[in-house]
Every structure is written in structure tokens, then in C-alpha cells.
Amino acid sequence: MQKLVIEGGVPLEGDIFLHGAKNSALPILAGVLLCDGETVLENCPRLTDVFAACRILTHLGCRCMIQEHTVTVRVCDLRSDTIPEALMQEMRSSIIFLGAVLGRTGACHVSYPGGCELGPRPIDMHLDALRQMGAHFTIHGGQLDCTAPEGLHGAKIHLPFPSVGATENVMLAATLAQGRTVLHNAAREPEICDLASFLRTCGAKISGDGESTIVIDGVEKLRGGTYSILPDRIAGVTYLGAAAITGGTVCLRGISARPLENMLPVLEQAGCRVYPEPDRMHLLAPRRLRAVPLIRTMPHPGFPTDAQAIFMAMLSLADGVSVLEENIFENRYRHVDALVKMGAKIHVSGRIAVVTGVRSLSGASVAATDLRGGAAMVLAGLAAQGRTEIRQISHIDRGYETIETVLRSVGGRVTRVDDDN
Numbered sequence: 440m441q442k443l444v445i446e447g448g449v450p451l452e453g454d455i456f457l458h459g460a461k462n463s464a465l466p467i468l469a470g471v472l473l474c475d476g477e478t479v480l481e482n483c484p485r486l487t488d489v490f491a492a493c494r495i496l497t498h499l500g501c502r503c504m505i506q507e508h509t510v511t512v513r514v515c516d517l518r519s520d521t522i523p524e525a526l527m528q529e530m531r532s533s534i535i536f537l538g539a540v541l542g543r544t545g546a547c548h549v550s551y552p553g554g555c556e557l558g559p560r561p562i563d564m565h566l567d568a569l570r571q572m573g574a575h576f577t578i579h580g581g582q583l584d585c586t587a588p589e590g591l592h593g594a595k596i597h598l599p600f601p602s603v604g605a606t607e608n609v610m611l612a613a614t615l616a617q618g619r620t621v622l623h624n625a626a627r628e629p630e631i632c633d634l635a636s637f638l639r640t641c642g643a644k645i646s647g648d649g650e651s652t653i654v655i656d657g658v659e660k661l662r663g664g665t666y667s668i669l670p671d672r673i674a675g676v677t678y679l680g681a682a683a684i685t686g687g688t689v690c691l692r693g694i695s696a697r698p699l700e701n702m703l704p705v706l707e708q709a710g711c712r713v714y715p716e717p718d719r720m721h722l723l724a725p726r727r728l729r730a731v732p733l734i735r736t737m738p739h740p741g742f743p744t745d746a747q748a749i750f751m752a753m754l755s756l757a758d759g760v761s762v763l764e765e766n767i768f769e770n771r772y773r774h775v776d777a778l779v780k781m782g783a784k785i786h787v788s789g790r791i792a793v794v795t796g797v798r799s800l801s802g803a804s805v806a807a808t809d810l811r812g813g814a815a816m817v818l819a820g821l822a823a824q825g826r827t828e829i830r831q832i833s834h835i836d837r838g839y840e841t842i843e844t845v846l847r848s849v850g851g852r853v854t855r856v857d858d859d860n
């Protein structure tokens with residue numbers, strides 16, 4: 440077990456190079472299963488979730504090679520359509536393999552995903568959609584057995600909510616299905632578009648991604664290709680937030696304004712100045728951040744739930760009262776206790792969190808509760824007076840590649856040490 444130790448109070452200055460998006464890499468790695476031959480994924484982040492996805496591919500019979508930020512996968516004959524429970528547990532998003540395995544082999548056996556740190560993680564929309572495409576499910580003893588004896592076929596599907604995972608599972612299942620699938624109320628996140636463009640690179644016929652209706656015309660086969668994964672906008676806004684909370688100036692390299700456009704106006708409202716260039720983004724923080732009256736998390740293009748904890752950490756030091764409303768996940772305020780322990784004034788009632796900005800935070804010993812909540816603690820630690828220790832950093836390692844190295848490169852005093860307790 441390891442922990443991060445942060446000596447706060449240093450404004451971050453310098454350039455940060457952004458890694459590829461976790462939330463693109465995972466569904467794209469599932470999509471590789473649909474391709475014959477060799478697929479090369481570039482700009483693939485070196486994250487524990489990505490390594491877990493590669494272990495699933497290897498278990499299913501693929502040959503995976505990871506070299507720096509390139510993952511090469513060779514799909515021969517799949518030797519299994521079962522993902523063992525231990526592998527399913529390693530990564531909460533492993534349900535994303537369901538549509539791909541089912542689409543490729545006509546069957547898939549997985550353990551039923553339990554709850555997670557963000558609350559219950561239901562998959563009813565995934566199953567309903569796949570059922571409409573000809574899949575049958577039996578669920579017993581925590582095991583989910585799916586078959587499509589006659590193969591999957593296209594369908595007209597309307598999602599009750601634009602779920603990212605359900606949209607991806609339908610896209611993956613529909614790519615090799617017979618006929619046309621029309622998916623209404625689809626999720627519109629940039630990572631959905633990234634999955635669609637990867638699949639198109641390999642020969643899929645998909646249009647409408649980025650809009651609410653996605654149309655997929657099934658094809659007989661996909662051939663592997665070379666594809667470069669989109670930069671991680673959430674890691675990006677985390678590092679911009681780290682600069683903002685410490686009163687620093689950073690240049691985020693490798694990302695344009697577009698994928699950040701639902702978050703940049705909020706940074707500006709908080710008093711930051713942002714200067715976008717085609718392939719980079721500069722942020723200049725004010726001496727003290729300003730409160731933001733209301734941030735409501737919504738499906739894309741609304742404000743992303745994945746950035747809620749990051750902004751909460753920043754606003755805990757802002758001048759005035761900010762209100763956050765979490766509308767996507769039930770249990771996404773678990774980082775609040777740690778921030779309060781560090782001196783933040785936050786009151787939570789149901790979906791609403793009221794943050795009354797304080798003048799300073801003080802270092803404390805805390806434990807990461809989930810990926811983005813852990814990142815929020817890192818931001819608070821960077822700005823706090825004194826020393827912060829963050830335990831349970833395996834949560835953080837799921838989504839940030841060596842966060843301590845990145846932050847040290849811009850002056851943050853962050854080290855990773857073995858946690859002996």
C-alpha cells in the first residue's frame with residue numbers, strides 16, 4: 440500500500456503533458472475484440488484500469504503487448520466468452536466488455552457488477568437495450584449469462600437516460616449485428632465520439648455520435664488498425680484546477696478548448712483567466728478564487744459529474760458561497776468529510792452541497808474515497824498549509840498516471856511513499 444505526502448502552499452508553474460483518456464481507452468479496448476488481426480492503440484494511458492482491461496483481453500484469448508503508451512492487441516480465435524469474477528471486480532467498468540463479447544461470440548458470461556464507491560451501479564439500461572437486439576439473459580447467484588442464439592440484430596432503442604456505458608455497449612453490440620440499430624437519447628460525451636471514430640477506423644458504419652441519435656449499420660467484420668486515443672479532459676481539468684487552487688499558472692499541453700468547453704466558463708467565473716490555443720491551454724489563477732453561484736452536474740454537454748469533486752476542492756477556498764448540485768450519481772459527495780477535516784466549510788443535503796469559502800485549509804491525514812474524490816483531496820493538499828497524507832491512493836491510480844510526477848514537474852511538493860500502517 441502506498442500513500443501520497445503533500446507539502447502544500449506552492450503555486451504550480453509550468454507545462455503539463457496530458458495523457459490519453461481513461462474513459463475512451465476502456466471502451467476502445469473492449470472494441471478491439473470486434474476486430475480481426477492486430478490493433479495498435481497509441482496514447483493509451485498507463486493506468487491500473489487499462490492494465491485490468493488488458494488482463495480481460497488476455498483471458499479471453501487475445502495477445503496484448505504494452506510498450507510505454509502503445510498497446511498492441513492481436514485478436515486470434517477467442518478461447519473464452521467468460522470474464523471471471525476476480526477480473527470483473529478489478530475494474531468497475533468491465534461491464535463494457537458485455538456488448539463486445541456478445542457481439543463477437545454470441546454469448547457472454549460475467550459476474551453481475553455490485554455497487555461501487557459512487558453508489559449502486561445498475562445495468563438495467565444495458566440489458567434492456569441488448570435484449571431488444573436479440574440477447575437473452577439469466578441472472579443467478581451473482582452471475583449474468585447472456586446468449587444470442589440467432590445472433591444480434593439491429594433495433595430501434597430509446598434509452599431512458601443518456602447512460603455513457605449503455606450507449607457504448609449498444610454501439611459495440613450493434614457494430615457486427617445484422618441490420619441497422621438506431622439509438623435514441625444516446626450519451627454525447629467526447630469519449631463516445633472517440634469510440635465511434637475508433638470503430639469507424641476499423642470499418643464500422645456509425646453516424647450521429649456526439650448527437651442524441653446514433654445510427655449503426657452492422658458490418659460483417661472489422662479489421663484492426665492504428666488509433667490514437669483522445670486526451671483525458673478530466674485529468675486536464677484536474678491539473679487546471681490544481682493550478683487554480685494554488686494561485687499558479689500552467690500550460691496544459693495536448694488538448695484544445697473544445698473538450699473542456701463545459702468547464703472553462705466555470706473556471707472563468709471563479710476568476711481564472713484561460714487562454715486556449717489549438718493544442719494547448721494556458722491558465723492564470725487569480726490571487727483568490729471567487730465563489731460560483733451554482734454548478735449542476737448533467738449529462739454532456741452539461742457540467743460533468745467527474746469534475747464535481749475537483750471544483751468543490753477549489754471552491755472551498757473561494758471568496759463567497761458556492762452551491763453544487765449532483766444529478767448523475769447518488770453517492771458522489773464522499774470526499775466532503777476529508778475536505779471538512781482539512782478545514783473546508785461544506786454542508787451537504789441530498790443532491791446539494793453548499794460550500795462556504797474559507798481563507799485557508801490545513802494539511803491532514805485523509806483517505807481517498809473514489810477516483811475523483813481522491814483527486815480533490817490532492818488539490819486541497821496542494822493548497823493547504825502544512826502536510827497532507829492521502830491513503831488508499833489505488834483509487835487515484837485508476838485515472839491519473841503517476842500524479843505525483845506530473846505535479847512535481849510543475850513545482851508541487853508531492854511524493855509517493857510506502858504506507859506501513
Ligand code: UD1
Nearest residue numbers: 462532560561562563564565602603604605744745767768
Ligand atoms: C461513465 C464514466 C464515469 C462518469 C459517468 C457519467 C466510464 C468508464 N465511466 O460511467 O467516469 O462519471 O459515465 O458521466 O466511462 N444508470 C442506471 N442504469 C443503467 C446505467 C446507468 O440507472 O443501466 C445510472 C447510473 O447509476 C448513474 C447514471 O445512470 O446514476 C449515469 O451512469 P452512466 O452514464 O451509465 O455512467 P457510467 O457509464 O457507469
